[in-house]
Amino acid sequence: MRSIIVKPVNKLSGTICVPGDKSISHRAVILGSLTKGTTRVTGFLESEDCMRTVKIFRQLGVDIVVSGNEVVITSGGLHGLKEPKGDLYAGNSGTTMRLMLGVLAGQKFTSRITGDDSLCKRPMQRITEPLRGMGAKITGTVKNDGEYAPIVVSGGDLSGIDHKSVLVASAQVKSAILLAGLYAKGETSVLEFSKSRDHTERMLKYFGSDLKVDENKVSINGEGHLMSKDIVVPGDISSAAFFMVAASCLEGSEVTIKNVGVNPTRTGIIDVMKDMKANIELKNEKTISEEPRADILVKSSRLKGITIEPSEIPRIIDEIPIIAVAAAFAQGETIIKGVSELKVKESNRLMAIRDLFHYFEMRLNDCSSKRLVIPGDQDTKPKTFPGAVCNSLGDHRIAMTGIIMGLMAKGETIVYDTDCINTSFPNFIEILKEVTPEGTIKVEK
Numbered sequence: 001m002r003s004i005i006v007k008p009v010n011k012l013s014g015t016i017c018v019p020g021d022k023s024i025s026h027r028a029v030i031l032g033s034l035t036k037g038t039t040r041v042t043g044f045l046e047s048e049d050c051m052r053t054v055k056i057f058r059q060l061g062v063d064i065v066v067s068g069n070e071v072v073i074t075s076g077g078l079h080g081l082k083e084p085k086g087d088l089y090a091g092n093s094g095t096t097m098r099l100m101l102g103v104l105a106g107q108k109f110t111s112r113i114t115g116d117d118s119l120c121k122r123p124m125q126r127i128t129e130p131l132r133g134m135g136a137k138i139t140g141t142v143k144n145d146g147e148y149a150p151i152v153v154s155g156g157d158l159s160g161i162d163h164k165s166v167l168v169a170s171a172q173v174k175s176a177i178l179l180a181g182l183y184a185k186g187e188t189s190v191l192e193f194s195k196s197r198d199h200t201e202r203m204l205k206y207f208g209s210d211l212k213v214d215e216n217k218v219s220i221n222g223e224g225h226l227m228s229k230d231i232v233v234p235g236d237i238s239s240a241a242f243f244m245v246a247a248s249c250l251e252g253s254e255v256t257i258k259n260v261g262v263n264p265t266r267t268g269i270i271d272v273m274k275d276m277k278a279n280i281e282l283k284n285e286k287t288i289s290e291e292p293r294a295d296i297l298v299k300s301s302r303l304k305g306i307t308i309e310p311s312e313i314p315r316i317i318d319e320i321p322i323i324a325v326a327a328a329f330a331q332g333e334t335i336i337k338g339v340s341e342l343k344v345k346e347s348n349r350l351m352a353i354r355d356l357f358h359y360f361e362m363r364l365n366d367c368s369s370k371r372l373v374i375p376g377d378q379d380t381k382p383k384t385f386p387g388a389v390c391n392s393l394g395d396h397r398i399a400m401t402g403i404i405m406g407l408m409a410k411g412e413t414i415v416y417d418t419d420c421i422n423t424s425f426p427n428f429i430e431i432l433k434e435v436t437p438e439g440t441i442k443v444e445k
């Protein structure tokens, strides 16, 4: 397993491109596979997670050719999928498993989907329950406190439902129900207490489906058909976030990240950093295939602590570990409320943040399901931290957070178990090398 050794740097500078958005790449493959004819995708994220979705659709009989970040999908359409031979394997990818459950619920055949150890520990009841409510026969692996993968799905003959997401605003839940809704009789709607990322809705509309959005409620009419269109995937703002935070914290930094997706349901990281007095500007804003994108210019600044309310969490759900690092470099306390979802991500990210802070001897006043409290400091200059030896817990975002902390520390850092970075950002190290002096990063096998 690859380890990364990081030396501290004074600043970050340069212009970079981050790879394609993971959420949009998954959805491009899914909707392309459910549309009759040929769909061309450019800017695709060729990462382990997105390739799981590709391989599953190939197993379901869809012809998908991936050449780097270009993908050509040729499908028989909504009713053209074939019963798979053998299990469908989602690896570490929660988006693959949860969105596929929605698709499989609409199929008139039986399939079994599973994942790696981490994915088989993540809650699936939030998806299986509403899909059962629509008429699918689903049997998951039931343990004391819920339902997990492997899951067997016998789909078909679905009816629309009105689903209210009361406990968690999750784009994966919403998307699974909407995808099943494509196959259902009548209307299917999902109401969220706070709006989660809306890439599925945008792409469904772009492909011509009968979909209505009314604030936090989305409704779709089933039994329509989709029309294939070319999709251009923007850069992933969740990947850009690591560079935004490092460049904000390290004095004298100036980094431009080109062509990043700035869909308002994803720009929580920009809003939070701006509230913290980060110096961030958007340039060259444009919208292609229904998804806004822009170049993001970040200059260093002295950050200030803030309070983040639970309603903001869906817009920053994947960025909280790196926001916690920004908060440690800020003047004054930061409180992030309503963070319980972090316990059921690729790792228990609350524990992972607590461990990282411990290894780097950074203070954390509270790290419970209710809130994260990061004291920051009162000086005009950020405090310094020693380098550390840490482990990713097999979680890509924790590995990248540890590496960024290593750049900002005062001694050498080693991060173990970093192969997981390939799930979302395979060329992270190469891009990091573009904005840091030679010799900063060493990869050890």
Ligand code: S3P
Pocket: 022, 023, 024, 095, 169, 170, 171, 172, 173, 175, 196, 197, 317, 318
């Ligand atoms: C995703 C939704 C989020 C996010 C995940 C990707 C998606 O999960 O954490 O990385 O593509 O729909 P939840 O919907 O469970 O919050």
